Amino acid sequence: MTAPVFVVDHFDAGPGGRYVLEGPEGRHAVSVKRLRPGEDVVLTDGTGRWAECVVTDTEGKDRLVVRMDSVAEEPPSEPRITVVQALPKGDRGELAVEMMTETGVDAIVPWAASRCITQWRGDRGAKALAKWRSTAREAGKQSRRVRFPEVAEAMTGKQVAGLLAQADFAAVLHEDFEYGTVPLATVDLPARGSIVLVVGPEGGVSPEEVALFTEAGALTCHLGPTVLRTSTAGTAAVALLLGRTGRWS
Secondary structure: OOOOEEEEEOOOOOOOOEEEEEEHHHHHHHOOOOOOOOEEEEEEOEEEEEEEEEEEEOOOEEEEEEEEEEEEOOOOOOOOEEEEEEEOOOHHHHHHHHHHHHOOOOEEEEEEEOOOOOOHHHHHHHHHHHHHEEEEHHHEEEOOOEEOOOOOOOOOOHHHHHHHHHHHHEHHHHHHHOOEEEEOOOOOOOOOOOEEEOOOOOOOHHHHHHHHHHHOOOOOHHHHOOOOOOOHHHOOOOOOOHHHOOOOO
């Protein structure tokens, strides 16, 4: 089993140095994971910097003392994969974020599509965004990532179109073959740069939104003969892209 991952704000020690993990992360390591001297752990700042460590001691119920054996930096993966996720109902948004993070997505953009039942406004929107970000962090730890996906502020359709226009490859996932959709499994993909995918709501991407996004340079693509939920389509698409671009090889 790979070493558990814990998140730190910064590294104040180098290789061979002593580091004390405290607060919620330290409490989880000592009281929940029950780590003991001699066990391996990984510390990361979630932005690519990480350290292989060995537990040397515990102090109370919320302080884990480790020796940092090595410190390294994981470069960003290429091509960078961003999923624009329409806001699902209930807790399906956190489910989508969790699964895409575990799969390997690099960035997630919440999108208030015209057919979304859920809307993020005021305090409700701020709390929902915080939940998505917390979910990405926890899923990143669980999947042993050291570079967690970025969860952006919610975007409008016009802002999403701007994001698509800047991408090296952009696609809107759509199940309606009348839009001339092509299989995502067969399109040419860049080896570097950025890929942006749009996942619509349960009610689908509206014709006006499809027109806006295709005008910005996006293709309409489908994943296969079945229709996936908005909370699972992004994960399936990311897995397909990771395999096709060689990031999973």
